[in-house]
Amino acid sequence: MEENKHVTIYDIAERLNLATSTISRALKDHHTISDKTIKKVKKTAEEMGFVPNTLAAGLRGNKTRTIGVLIPTVTQPFLSSLISGIEITAQKSDYTVIIMQSHDSYEEEVNMAKSLYSNRVSGVICSLAMETRDTAHFHQFSNNNIPLVFVDRVPKDYNTFRVVIDNYTAGYKATKHLIEQGCIRIAHLTAGSELGNLYNERKRGYIEALKDHNITVEEELIINLNSVTYEDGVKASNALFDLKPMPDGLFAPGDILAVSAVQTAKKRGIKVPEEFKVIGFNNDPISQIIDPNLSTITHPAEKMGKAAAEIIIKNLKSSKNDDAKEITFLNTEVLARESSQK
Amino acid sequence: MEENKHVTIYDIAERLNLATSTISRALKDHHTISDKTIKKVKKTAEEMGFVPNTLAAGLRGNKTRTIGVLIPTVTQPFLSSLISGIEITAQKSDYTVIIMQSHDSYEEEVNMAKSLYSNRVSGVICSLAMETRDTAHFHQFSNNNIPLVFVDRVPKDYNTFRVVIDNYTAGYKATKHLIEQGCIRIAHLTAGSELGNLYNERKRGYIEALKDHNITVEEELIINLNSVTYEDGVKASNALFDLKPMPDGLFAPGDILAVSAVQTAKKRGIKVPEEFKVIGFNNDPISQIIDPNLSTITHPAEKMGKAAAEIIIKNLKSSKNDDAKEITFLNTEVLARESSQK
DNA sequence: TATTTTTACGCAACCGATTGCAATTGTTGT
């Protein structure tokens, strides 16, 4: 038990007086190996504590059965659910998942992409960093036939797989919901990001919903944020509450922002939802904790993860280098809870 | 740009009429290679889009500069902060981090451990799954001289590095704080886990604090949970509120549980902190969102991550197989906020 | 029994970077 050397197929081969090729094949139930030998090899491998060296296999076969996941952070509920979905699907097909965080930094994203490529992952699933404006660092995957799937925060003009929600429609639905609840002066927070156009899309839905209901779009009610953080949300909320007349509703494109607005309102003695109705986005766990419970838009994170992983695996299986890099759209729904009730 | 083959040092060697050994050395500034050659090689490598194949290097050198992180889930704030700490330290020494989730399942933990070993990680940082009772699947690391550090949820009798907080003292401090705030009938939630003895330790601290302040320990005030979830917290809280006389304080060994208690109290019209004071554990982000703000015990997640990674890296550097597998204790503090105020 | 077809296994090259040692070129001293 106290050896200090990895057990290899050579060790097994020597012990059983067989060739390493036989061991290798036996371990994966190759049909040219007799059942008797297979059983014997497996038993011995087990006894000797053999664990295959994936580096060697990956080097030789140039495939590692590993899916690289490159996301801004694992802490956002949406993203950790995404991971969860990826893992569930990957595990079914015996793929390993390795996770790397860009921390929304372009530089880190470039480094981690290189690292994933360096590790010869079989496929890559990525949600872009906020900072990222240029996607040249993903060419190494595309050029080498490594399937690449962007999820949620996707580049606009990159011919590869994408799994997204229809942010325009979601924004429209959210705003329409507030209108139906009686709001006539609805504010909106947004964030500028040229590549990940999802905030722009949500904003577009917001504007279109207002127009469709004959509500004038007022620039002062639309606040552009630098970052989607609690602090920025508080700042923006205060700015909104300082307006007169005050807005009577808010569509926040993220639950953290929505929560910050609710809490800022409470601090200022503004009653939610009586005086100010709020709807968020994502259905983060926190939306059910905060008082009043937050209305929100569902974001099918786990499903998106599963879809992305399935695309990778399917693509790897067929290995047809078909140029049809389709975009997968998943549905969202309005979850009407307390914070937006009439 | 449309090649379909990875660029290798052989390609560079051919282009420059040099040996692969020279390329290899030049790329890592080996002193036996002239500056002129180094410059030339690096420039060409850059031009050709060379990215080293870590599989090949790892296979040959039997070291991958990769730290495997095996934790229950990435979604818990404590654990994602832990990861963050690990990454910061790893990056400084140019190590790659790969993250795997056991989902608190023993079986998955065993599989992922095998996978990490199979990938020949240089070191392993692990926080045990709730289900885990047996740690034999970690022997493969210990036996092969792969540094192994357990963090937070650690096995009691395993001779390896451990990074933990003093859960006993933390529990003592939390309880003492409630007593100082005037509580005389303090409830406690706990969870049974033989290996990860941290809940037991906190409970021990709770009991000792009561004793030291001449408060009788009452069994009915201590509720044993199956799982540390919001739902179980609600159930337990209701049970506590049904008691008469009702407890006037609660030390919950996790913020989720504390939050569930606060919300259950609110639902039943029990005023927090006036009638019922609560202190949680971990200082999760949610503790600052909930109203009233939650008093809690800090859990230095990022520091623990950094410490664990440093141990791995230091151990790998010295490669002295010293048998001193010390246990690192980090400090915790009482964070007195609204939910426990007099 | 001789011959063809299966079945089962062995041989050896290969993946790409690393490294001990040998070989070559360049420098310095006498």
Place this chain on the structure above:
DNA sequence: ACAACAATTGCAATCGGTTGCGTAAAAATA
């Protein structure tokens, strides 16, 4: 100008599975 030594670079084995092809043995057919 030549030996002695230092500075560079090349050769070839190595890490551990994988796989195309070849071959011996067993089974099927003539």
